Amino acid sequence: MRADIAVVGSGLAALVATRTLQQAGRNPVLIWPGLTSLYFTYATVDVLGYSDLTATQPVEQPEAGVAQLIADHPDHPYAVAGLDALRSGTTLLIEWLRAAGFSWQGSLAHNLLLPTAIGTPKPSCLVPDSMAPGDLRRDEPIVFCGFHGYEDFVPELAASNLSRSWGRGEGSVRAIRVSLPGFDASRLFTSIDLARSFEDKAFRQEVASRIRREISVDGHRLGVPAVLGLTHDSDIHSSFATQVGHPVFEIPTLPPSVLGLRLFDRLRKHIQESGVEMIWAAPAHEAEVSDGRCRRIFLKSAGREQPIDARAYVLAIEDTVDGALRAGVHTVVDPFFRQSLAHHAVPTERTDESLFKPQPFASIGYPVTDRLQPSDDAGRPLAGNVFVAGGAIAGYDPVGTKSRGGLAIATGYRAAKEAMAA
């Protein structure tokens, strides 16, 4: 198969790169390896939540924070991609979300501060409308609402933690539970089952009236697990809030992630409907390189190998999550150039003793040139027409600073621009 530009990946970086190419009038093909972390743990776009790993004070202005980060760390992927790529990529994403029918809030100017499912304030930059009323920069009291028989969101846990770190006095954070019509607590149900049920108007109305009975005072806002509809989030959210009579916000919780499903299924569908060819569940596993250029890559699909010949390639693989990088016992190898990206004498070297500290393995990836080309040890590009975006770039770990989404946007945008010029 021949293509103009091939984008390989299954995350936000791949989507932003593809959309950037499409908007520029190019003809990208998106090669999506399969289910990824987006379906498990995705909810918001975090650009920069904390300035470093030890900071407990959130970053208030992500754009200014990233500018400072770039000034302090000229090798950081944000510095390589550039602040302009973050700005342009963010604008592109916001417009795309609107075009695809989403209602999102936020800008690079300010982070929102939203309570998590354990009741910890967390800074995020772009969030769905359905999460925004939880913003802790506002003072209205919060009621967390859980559902009987649903253990994937525990309002009492969230309320107890949040009342200590944020509480605005007596009764400003509390927890309630209601039972759900038609749900038997002795039977298994998941967030997906709940999300489907919330698409039903009568179900919503009944749940709302049960909640109203539990909240007697005005001026509260209600935090619920993110199950308000599987596809039509914004309508369901606003009509439910009206029925409840209080502002309502969704809180992402245990997998599967309804917010991730909504977002990526719809963006994927939208990009396909607008004419981008997409190849599903086909991991790319080899590249043919000659004269300093990548000639083709090979996909594993349905028992055979499919070559893709493109003029340029964007590798927006999600480091190890989609299995793109192969971790042997000692060596981590990339699937395209068969480069040894890391070598460890013993497997424990890949990790910290604590799960809650930065993990060496999370920084494994391609070293890149200043144009985001994967490079060898001497800094020379492995192929002049290949560009890396997102988690597969070496040397950084977005977990501690809560910057995964912004890095995906900035590098996805920049890699797409470079691919067009290649």
Added chain:
Amino acid sequence: MPDTTTGVVVIGGGSTGAGVLRDLSMRGIDAVLVEKGDLASGTTGRSHGLLHSGGRYCVNDLAAAIECVEEGRILRRIARTTIEDTGGYFVSVSEEDEAWVPRFVEGCGKAGISCERISVEEARRREPALSKQVRTVFWIPEDGHLDPFYLVMGNVESARRRGAQVRTYTEVTGFNRDGNRVTGVLTRDTMTGEETTIGCKAVINATGAWAGFVAKLLDVEVKVVPVKGVMVVLSHRVAHATINRCHKPGDGDIIVPALSVAILGTTAVRVPHPEVLPIEWEEVRHMIEEGSLMADGVSTARAMRAYAGVRPLYDLGAEAEGREMSRNFAVIDHEQRDGIAGFASIVGGKVTTYRLMAERVTDLVARRLGVTMPCATAGVPLNDRDDELDQLRHRPAQVGVPKPHGDELALQPLVCECELVRPQDVAPWFEDPAVRTLEDIRRRTRTGMGPCQAAVCSYRLAGRLVTDRHQDGPAATRAMADLLETRWRGVRHVFWGSQLRQAQVTAGLHLELFNLDRQLMLEKSTAPAGHFPPPQGEGQGGGVEKAEVASQR
């Protein structure tokens, strides 16, 4: 004056101590068990879970082999719910191994072990996982998997129903004496620091590898040699039956299919202290390589974690060390040996023979107390009934695995999807005062022992700490983090392949979606002491690395 009095204090909450507690309670003797950590958190819960047919010992340690044969048959009657009757293969994979075969056959004969030689073709038909290197195969129907956690809990619950008491996280710091007679023990709660005195007529030291430290508090010597064993857990069973290498027992020569996983064992390294159990990469690598000689799929299976345990080998004064030492046990009558009345130690042995060990030491102490009732533990099932489903084998059926057509068995809610643990399986333990950490819940229910290593269920358990145990958010969150950290300690040693993906999902969920790292930083200075503080406390003989730090099964 003691704070409470009882008949006998049992020190040690492993299989031996739990067996002693049950034995005492069935003879009508009041007893309190004290354990410095959780039940089954020392040697027992770190075993590979092989229910020994005796085949491993029948050449070098005939007495131990005979005990295994007899006790294995008793356990199949009384502890049915803790056993998977898998049967086992003894296989030779080299010429050197084959030289062992005649001695093995002779040993089995002497020990009375059922043993049938089958052709390699027949063996492979029954057990396709057997490797191409396999040359000779024996079928040993009485090998199996003995779940060490259920075994200990089964004994303890049986004793509790008869009035015995259990105090976990309670270490013995000294003894009360009246002349040469022990009259009580001084204890300290390792979490709250609370000190208590328990008056008693006798004390049984069932602390295994720690027995020397306890005896030292009375200035008597018990020489136990702590020998470390490292094990690797694979994410599925690999084989239907246990697989043993038919050779002189050595490193990495057992594969035990245990519930949803397989356990590869083990090594034998003498260590300076029972709580110093480092896991070396060479040991992990060796387990996998040796396991691969016996069964296909060992090297390609997903290794989920590694852990280390310690054998409590009793030093009879022989030159032999480690594996060469007898797996026999000894009852030490300190009245006779050291002139200290009311104190006995039970040392050596193994999980398979725990009941016999308990019987012997309880016989001695009961006799001294003038109790004539004989041991009854071999005749009464642990659950005191005989009509229950076999818990291990029928768990999926209880949970209700959905059928592709029809909904006669609806799937029940699950707290832990990996191990099929239901809310009603965990709920009672939140009411048990002996349960103080989420690791304790794990040991009692298997929650968090599957491939995700508590990434998902830890949140649900933390929620139950708030709703069922009325903990505050920070304490519950800390407990959730502690559970993830203790799991992580074992995961790190087998960190390749899809383990990296799993770790990224765990980090994505807890650190990104929940912001758990910041929650821990925020609460660091203000975390209150509750029932679920982080693991702490000096070990008996203290000052060295803590038991909780070493990776657990």
